[in-house]
Amino acid sequence: MGGVEVHALRGVDLKVEPGEFIAILGPSGSGKSTLFHVVGGLTPPTSGIVRIEGQDLAGMTERQRTELRRHAVGFVFQKFNLLPTLTASENIEIARDIAGNHQPLSHYFKEVVKVLGLSNRLDHKPYALSGGEQQRVAIARAIVNHPRILLADEPTGNLDTANSELVLNTLKQLNEEFGQTVLMITHNPEAAEFVSKRRIEMRDGLVTHDDY
Numbered sequence: 001m002g003g004v005e006v007h008a009l010r011g012v013d014l015k016v017e018p019g020e021f022i023a024i025l026g027p028s029g030s031g032k033s034t035l036f037h038v039v040g041g042l043t044p045p046t047s048g049i050v051r052i053e054g055q056d057l058a059g060m061t062e063r064q065r066t067e068l069r070r071h072a073v074g075f076v077f078q079k080f081n082l083l084p085t086l087t088a089s090e091n092i093e094i095a096r097d098i099a100g101n102h103q104p105l106s107h108y109f110k111e112v113v114k115v116l117g118l119s120n121r122l123d124h125k126p127y128a129l130s131g132g133e134q135q136r137v138a139i140a141r142a143i144v145n146h147p148r149i150l151l152a153d154e155p156t157g158n159l160d161t162a163n164s165e166l167v168l169n170t171l172k173q174l175n176e177e178f179g180q181t182v183l184m185i186t187h188n189p190e191a192a193e194f195v196s197k198r199r200i201e202m203r204d205g206l207v208t209h210d211d212y
């Protein structure tokens, strides 16, 4: 940053089992988002190893990493990042197109849309949706290609209490009913407690607490 080296992560050692729901807490600047970028193959670490399902990301070609992001890992951000000119279903569909997924929508996905309470909202554009609905569309988009891992970076950061509860319930249900592995960053200890048995705390680029 301006010629100054910033160590966003400084020796994080973390192992996540399939089907876990992990809540990550920590002050702003502690390296939480960077951890997600590294885990999702968006940012290569300057040192250390990241393995997804036993596969070392550094050993992959750029193309393989892109495939990984399209199929193995789904992202949900604090900002919903929906395309404003597309309807909810088109926003979801475009993620399938990009991944080259031309299969009919699966039973699983239809179930998830029901769980998300979006069945009657699919033809609306983002401006006609509440914040909570937009975030649930973003979750549907993140999981439509069946990622094994869902990374949610402060998914309730822009939501009021009622909408936060809806989104947290959705993530919890995805994990409990469909076995989705979820890692969620949050500022809210109550939210962490509600969704997850395993809480991780970060500070200054280090994991300072892990229930594992």
Ligand SMILES: Nc1ncnc2c1ncn2[C@@H]1O[C@H](COP(=O)(O)OP(=O)(O)O)[C@@H](O)[C@H]1O
Binding pocket: 001, 006, 007, 008, 026, 027, 028, 029, 030, 031, 032, 033, 034, 035
């Ligand atoms: N692209 C970047 N260039 C330089 N510094 C960065 C960059 N991204 C993040 N940082 C720095 O790395 C540290 C960790 O940031 P981040 O992972 O965003 O933390 P958190 O998500 O916990 O708030 C912070 O000091 C931040 O300023």
Ligand SMILES: [Mg+2]
Binding pocket: 032, 033, 034, 153
């Ligand atoms: Mg962050």
